[in-house]
Amino acid sequence: MNVENGIHDAPYFVPQPSKWPIMGSLALFFITAGTAFGINNVSIGWYALGLGFLVLIGMLFGWFGDVIRESNHGDYGPQVDYSFRWGMSWFIFSEVMFFSAFFGALFYTRVVSVPELGWFSNTHDYLWPMFHQAWPALSGPKVAPYTPMEAVGIPAINTGLLLTSGITVTIAHWGFVKNNRRQMTLGLAATVLLGVIFLCLQVKEYHHAYTEMHLTLASGAYGMTFFMLTGFHGMHVLVGAIMLSVMLARVIKGDFTPAHHFGFEAAAWYWHFVDVVWLGLFIFVYCL
Incomplete structure (x- = not known):
């Protein structure tokens, strides 16, 4: 697809299927479940909470990176x-x-x-x-x-x-x-x-x-x-x-x-x- 002045000539950009939404959902699941288990003194809860935050941080870095690369590549038109x-x-x-x-x-x-x-x-x-x-x-x-x-x-x-x-x-x-x-x-x-x-x-x-x-x-x-x-x-x-x-x-x-x-x-x-x-x-x- 041709690019002119850093903007696609297509009316709208459709990204490829992404894994980040499901990773975000998993992160929220582990955070919610870990918090519930943790406050009820279930030891695995705090591990699940920590895992949830790690997945969330990884998702944020990955998703931010994809959007930044798409923007710098000129994929986002008016x-x-x-x-x-x-x-x-x-x-x-x-x-x-x-x-x-x-x-x-x-x-x-x-x-x-x-x-x-x-x-x-x-x-x-x-x-x-x-x-x-x-x-x-x-x-x-x-x-x-x-x-x-x-x-x-x-x-x-x-x-x-x-x-x-x-x-x-x-x-x-x-x-x-x-x-x-x-x-x-x-x-x-x-x-x-x-x-x-x-x-x-x-x-x-x-x-x-x-x-x-x-x-x-x-x-x-x-x-x-x-x-x-x-x-x-x-x-x-x-x-x-x-x-x-x-x-x-x-x-x-x-x-x-x-x-x-x-x-x-x-x-x-x-x-x-x-x-x-x-x-x-x-x-x-x-x-x-």
């Missing part, structure tokens, strides 16, 4: 690029819905459940004595006393780190448009570094919450929503940092041109989404 953009847009939309569910749970708990429980407590004997209509509820018959997390300190520092990372990834994008390799490299490296620092500080925050503030997943609705929202966001920061690290390695290798760099654009879209979600978390979980 229609494929169009499909990639819509695919990433719908993926980010699904992530918006994912976090909307957790924010919705937080909203329902604070705005609906707590006032209703306060009304029941004042009119009936359905709840434990001395229940106070307040968020967060700092104690209860099955909830050990704890201290809620404040916005100052690590949360405020992490907010500054992510806002700064949004600037550095935009600087990197300008480098792609201008074909400035040095700007691409420095912008991406700074963004990845800021993401890693964010994750390290979040680990420190969790350790402080568990050991000194006695704030755990078992700390009532507040503890559950706090760790679910911040924990899943931290996982997304990790995924975004991995994506940007792959883009950094490709830039150092010499990939991408000003006209063809959607791999980076997709990672940048994802990173901006992570930034916006954190702003919502900082306001509704830490500040209010």
